[in-house]
Amino acid sequence: MSRTETAGAPVDDAGGDEEFDPVGTLALIAVYFAILVIAWVYIYYIEFLGRDLVVVG
Amino acid sequence: MHIHAYEKIWLAFAIVLILLLLGSVTYGAVGPGVAMVADSEGQIDATALDEDERFAEPRVEQVGENHYAAYVVAYQFGFEPDPIVVPANSRVTLHVTSRDVIHGFEVVGTNANTMVVPGEVSEITVEVGEPQEYGLLCNEYCGAGHHAMEGKLHVVPREEFESSDGGESA
Numbered sequence A: 001m002s003r004t005e006t007a008g009a010p011v012d013d014a015g016g017d018e019e020f021d022p023v024g025t026l027a028l029i030a031v032y033f034a035i036l037v038i039a040w041v042y043i044y045y046i047e048f049l050g051r052d053l054v055v056v057g
Numbered sequence B: 001m002h003i004h005a006y007e008k009i010w011l012a013f014a015i016v017l018i019l020l021l022l023g024s025v026t027y028g029a030v031g032p033g034v035a036m037v038a039d040s041e042g043q044i045d046a047t048a049l050d051e052d053e054r055f056a057e058p059r060v061e062q063v064g065e066n067h068y069a070a071y072v073v074a075y076q077f078g079f080e081p082d083p084i085v086v087p088a089n090s091r092v093t094l095h096v097t098s099r100d101v102i103h104g105f106e107v108v109g110t111n112a113n114t115m116v117v118p119g120e121v122s123e124i125t126v127e128v129g130e131p132q133e134y135g136l137l138c139n140e141y142c143g144a145g146h147h148a149m150e151g152k153l154h155v156v157p158r159e160e161f162e163s164s165d166g167g168e169s170a
């Protein structure tokens, strides 16, 4: 686990995983996930399938 | 091993993403029927296309009720026939080969796009809609005139197609 992300952790906590909640990382991943899903839907369903002359055979 | 609850969450995210990816490709194949350029066509002699019954005379011909076949030869630097004329609202199978080097065959702005390899026949089937003029270009560098290598795909009303001799030289 990351030792650099200690913003919310108590200063004296050296090895306690339990209270370590990387909320920032979780939020960042959630945003990244949303971007990926939106990009994928756009690229595949709108840009690719929406174009003319889809190859069907 | 202890796994943090947050870590479980983003592991689940990753799995969902993979399923989404596989799911949409499956949907594409089953729903709209997206297919790949197959290797089902046999090899031909690129240096003797004039003896090949399909490519000696590049043309468009009817092969089914509403199904047309276009036999197209790519060369340095153009496509034959030019324009390729097909009737509106039909199914068109493009058979494309090269008589010299590797070319590309791309109907501009559409998904009809394949590599054209001498000795091989690239076969793609598309459904064309209303009358329209598409540009055609080579997207594989093929020599000094590559930038000028282009053609046309004309989707014309059925009556016009019927009177044009299958698009031989419209």
Ligand SMILES: [Cu+2]
Residues within 6 Å of the ligand: B075, B076, B077, B078, B102, B103, B104, B138, B139, B140, B141, B142, B146, B149
């Ligand atoms: Cu070319």
